[in-house]
Amino acid sequence: MQRLTISLDDDLAEAFEELMRRRGYANRSEAVRDLLRRELGESDLSSGASRQCVAVLSYVFDHHERQLSSRLTTMQHDHHDLAIATLHAHISHADCIETVILRGATQKVTEFAHAVIAETGVRHGQVQLIPVDKKPSPADWRRKA
Numbered sequence: 001m002q003r004l005t006i007s008l009d010d011d012l013a014e015a016f017e018e019l020m021r022r023r024g025y026a027n028r029s030e031a032v033r034d035l036l037r038r039e040l041g042e043s044d045l046s047s048g049a050s051r052q053c054v055a056v057l058s059y060v061f062d063h064h065e066r067q068l069s070s071r072l073t074t075m076q077h078d079h080h081d082l083a084i085a086t087l088h089a090h091i092s093h094a095d096c097i098e099t100v101i102l103r104g105a106t107q108k109v110t111e112f113a114h115a116v117i118a119e120t121g122v123r124h125g126q127v128q129l130i131p132v133d134k135k136p137s138p139a140d141w142r143r144k145a
């Protein structure tokens with residue numbers, strides 16, 4: 001474990017303290033570690049350094065929308081190598097929310113997620129990609145007190 005000392009100007013330090021309060025961090029070290037992990041993960045993904053990823057895709061849709069439910073299910077079956085688990089919940093009379101866990105080549109996972117999000121009737125679509133193939137990967141970066 002390395003100990004780093006950093007300097008922040010007052011405004012940035014106050015903004016950081018406020019962010020920590022809003023997100024419920026008990027100490028600065030854990031907040032900085034999480035910020036770094038996220039930044040490093042995004043950097044790996046955008047630079048193409050990470051060719052493999054896991055991802056969480058979530059979206060809301062109206063199950064009355066014509067054929068949409070079966071279209072979404074068909075898309076997942078057509079990519080059963082990527083879509084490894086799906087959680088479905090009925091959130092109102094019309095609306096459903098689904099969360100799909102994806103794993104595979106970052107490019108294919110991204111294409112699949114964007115195709116689902118682009119389907120007519122799919123709303124609030126979001127995908128979070130987590131790189132897994134670098135050593136150490138974010139999945140391996142253990143939290144330390």
Ligand code: NI
Nearest residue numbers: 089090095096
């Ligand atoms: Ni439903």
